Amino acid sequence: MADISGLELYAFWRSSATFRVRVALNLKGLTAHEHFINMDAGEQRSAAYLKINPLGGIPSLVEPGHAPITQSLAILEFLEEAQPTPPLLPSDLHGRARVRSLAGMLVSDTHPLITPRVRKQLASGNGSGSGNGIDDAAWKAWQTHWFSTGLAALEQRLATEADTGDFCHGDQPTMADICLASIMSMVQVLKISIPATRTIDRIMAHCNALDAFARAQPARQAGAPA
Amino acid sequence: MADISGLELYAFWRSSATFRVRVALNLKGLTAHEHFINMDAGEQRSAAYLKINPLGGIPSLVEPGHAPITQSLAILEFLEEAQPTPPLLPSDLHGRARVRSLAGMLVSDTHPLITPRVRKQLASGNGSGSGNGIDDAAWKAWQTHWFSTGLAALEQRLATEADTGDFCHGDQPTMADICLASIMSMVQVLKISIPATRTIDRIMAHCNALDAFARAQPARQAGAPA
Numbered sequence: 001m002a003d004i005s006g007l008e009l010y011a012f013w014r015s016s017a018t019f020r021v022r023v024a025l026n027l028k029g030l031t032a033h034e035h036f037i038n039m040d041a042g043e044q045r046s047a048a049y050l051k052i053n054p055l056g057g058i059p060s061l062v063e064p065g066h067a068p069i070t071q072s073l074a075i076l077e078f079l080e081e082a083q084p085t086p087p088l089l090p091s092d093l094h095g096r097a098r099v100r101s102l103a104g105m106l107v108s109d110t111h112p113l114i115t116p117r118v119r120k121q122l123a124s125g126n127g128s129g130s131g132n133g134i135d136d137a138a139w140k141a142w143q144t145h146w147f148s149t150g151l152a153a154l155e156q157r158l159a160t161e162a163d164t165g166d167f168c169h170g171d172q173p174t175m176a177d178i179c180l181a182s183i184m185s186m187v188q189v190l191k192i193s194i195p196a197t198r199t200i201d202r203i204m205a206h207c208n209a210l211d212a213f214a215r216a217q218p219a220r221q222a223g224a225p226a
Numbered sequence: 227m228a229d230i231s232g233l234e235l236y237a238f239w240r241s242s243a244t245f246r247v248r249v250a251l252n253l254k255g256l257t258a259h260e261h262f263i264n265m266d267a268g269e270q271r272s273a274a275y276l277k278i279n280p281l282g283g284i285p286s287l288v289e290p291g292h293a294p295i296t297q298s299l300a301i302l303e304f305l306e307e308a309q310p311t312p313p314l315l316p317s318d319l320h321g322r323a324r325v326r327s328l329a330g331m332l333v334s335d336t337h338p339l340i341t342p343r344v345r346k347q348l349a350s351g352n353g354s355g356s357g358n359g360i361d362d363a364a365w366k367a368w369q370t371h372w373f374s375t376g377l378a379a380l381e382q383r384l385a386t387e388a389d390t391g392d393f394c395h396g397d398q399p400t401m402a403d404i405c406l407a408s409i410m411s412m413v414q415v416l417k418i419s420i421p422a423t424r425t426i427d428r429i430m431a432h433c434n435a436l437d438a439f440a441r442a443q444p445a446r447q448a449g450a451p452a
Contacts, residue, residue, distance in 0.1 A: 055331055055379040067387065069323045071330030073299070078323040097295045097304040104297030105281055112338045121371060145347060153281040161293065 004082045007032035008062040010052060012039045013221035014189050016111055017072035018059040019182040024076050026212035027173065028083045032061065036223050039116065056117075072182075073107050076175050088175045098161075099169050102154065102176035106183050110150030114143045114186075140192070147187055148194050154180070158199040166206045173207060181207045181216075189218055230308045233258035236278060236286040236294075238265045239447035240415050242337055243298035244285040245408040248447075250302050252438035253399065254309045258287065262449050265342065282343075298408075299333050302401050314401045324387075325395050328380065328402035332409050336376030340369045340412075366418070373413055374420050380406070384425040392432045399433060407433045407442075415444055 007025075009032035011018040025032055037043045037058055044056045053060045053070045060068040061075045069075050080088050089096045112118075122134040122142065134142075158164045168176035184204055187194060207213045218224055233251075235258035237244040251258055263269045263284055270282045279286045279296045286294040287301050295301050306314050315322045338344075348360040348368065360368070384390045394402035410430055413420060433439045444450055 054382040055335060055376070057335065063320075066320050067324065067389075069320075069327055071327040071334065073334070074323055074326035074330050077326055078319065081319055081322065093304065093307055094289075094292050094295075096307065097300055098293065100300035100303055101295055101297040104300050108297065108299070108334045108338055109281060109283065112334055113344065118339065121368070142347070150281070156280040163293075 004030065004063055006064045008035060008064075009033070010035045010037050010049065010058060010060040010062070010068075011221070012037050012044075012058045013223040014186075014218040015039065015058045016182040016186045017057070017107075019185055019216050019218065020072045020107075020178045021059050021061060021075050021079075022216035023178045023181065023213055024079050024088060024175075026215055027086060027088065027210075028079060030079070030083060034222065038223065073103060073175070076103075076178065080175075086172070088173070088178070090169060090174065095163065095169060098163060099174045099176045102157065102168055103179040105150060105154055105157075106179040110146055110183060111186075113146040118142075143190060144192050144194070147183070147192050151183070151187075151194055151197055151200065155197040155200050158203065164199065164203075167203055173210065173213075177203065177207050180204070181213055185218055230256065230289055232290045234261060234288040234290075235259070236261045236263050236275065236284060236288070237447070238263050238270075238284045239449040240412075240444040241265065241284045242408040242412045243283070243333075245411055245442050245444065246298045246333075246404050247285050247287060247301050247305075248442035249404045249407065249439055250305045250314060250401075252441055253312060253314065253436075254305060256305065256309060260448065264449065299329060299401070302329075302404065306401075312398070314399070314404065316395055316400065321389065321395060324389060325400045325402045328383065328394055329405040331376060331380055331383075332405040336372055336409060337412075339372040344368075369416060370418050370420070373409070373418050377409070377413075377420055377423055377426065381423040381426050384429065390425065390429075393429055399436065399439075403429065403433050406430070407439055411444060 007030065009021060011034045037049055039058060043049060044058055050056055052068045055070070057070060059072065060070050062068045069078055076088060089099055119134065119139055158168060163169050165171040167173050168180060180200065181204065184200070233256065235247060237260045263275055265284060269275060270284055276282055278294045281296070283296055285298065286296050288294045295304055302314060315325055345360065345365055384394060389395050391397040393399050394406060406426065407430065410426070
């Protein structure tokens with residue numbers, strides 16, 4: 001186990017990717033000093049922040065004396081290797097692959113499609129070919145499509161695969177649950193209507209009963225609306 | 227090291243995510259029997275394939291007696307754990323985090339935005355609000371925006387970070403090079419014009435000199451146009 005202390009986290013209150021890192025830190029009993037990057041004011045594209053993360057993504061994790069670590073899954077894997085207890089991945093080869101696959105369905109195939117930079121690009125007319133931009137209703141429809149598609153596919157896997165337990169994989173939380181909770185938190189914050197997801201809802205009840213998840217909720221972060 | 231043999235790969239000739247898995251298999255001296263899923267004919271959405279991968283994504287890797295593994299990064303991590311030599315990740319904690327972060331910039335923040343299912347959604351008018359769909363020029367502009375954004379951010383990191391070597395991290399290929407080569411292969415196949423990327427181009431020359439990368443090129447796969 002490496003000795004990691006003095007962590008600094010560049011964060012935004014409702015950022016789904018930041019939520020993932022907060023839960024992992026909480027589960028592992030680690031703390032990070034948070035720097036608030038106001039995405040509503042575009043601070044993630046400021047010259048100062050782009051030096052930390054050239055893609056302008058939130059969050060970035062900084063350990064003193066080391067380069068910033070970006071990309072939420074890379075940060076989760078880093079925390080898992082630096083502080084293996086409690087584990088966020090199963091111990092067996094195929095279980096680990098399953099958890100990473102479930103996480104990827106959310107982090108790679110769902111979340112990137114509904115970020116602010118996608119709305120910005122849709123609004124520019126680059127994509128529609130019309131130059132007429134996108135209104136709130138069309139953006140909501142776009143978000144609903146991608147959340148529904150990703151969560152329906154995940155629900156089907158979780159409902160039918162034998163390794164699903166109280167949590168996505170067995171009876172302890174893993175990276176898959178962290179990613180799922182981060183997406184369900186967005187669904188709630190953004191008030192998106194999705195089809196029924198009974199297995200996901202059952203798993204989320206187990207997640208939300210854990211203090212590590214509850215404390216990471218967007219509404220409880222600095223910068224959130226009162 | 228686990229004994230993995232009899233691997234089956236559900237693949238499409240120009241799929242960027244399949245390319246990643248092919249390179250990893252080649253580097254590790256593993257072989258997989260390929261099943262051709264014709265994405266141009268929508269076979270990834272067939273009932274038979276959706277049983278293997280409910281999200282309809284390509285590729286899926288199947289080891290006899292085990293559930294299919296989906297999501298290219300999950301497959302790369304699986305192959306790394308099952309067959310650690312030669313390694314696709316550095317041995318040190320922070321190097322591993324850097325490689326996974328570079329890979330994530332491409333696999334999570336670039337590639338998902340330019341997949342066929344995104345074009346399908348743009349074409350439906352859901353997103354533009356116009357219902358007028360998207361023509362070839364607008365789709366090309368959309369692709370160019372996201373490839374350019376992702377690759378410019380990666381170029382900046384690779385050009386300025388001390389750990390960059392002949393490859394993205396040091397002088398041996400890692401998961402980051404595999405993901406980079408998969409994206410640059412798409413740029414080539416789709417004939418996308420991107421800004422100059424001198425460091426990436428230098429690294430790609432090292433990748434392309436390796437048989438493991440050359441053999442994975444889309445044009446050399448079954449199903450590719452003559």
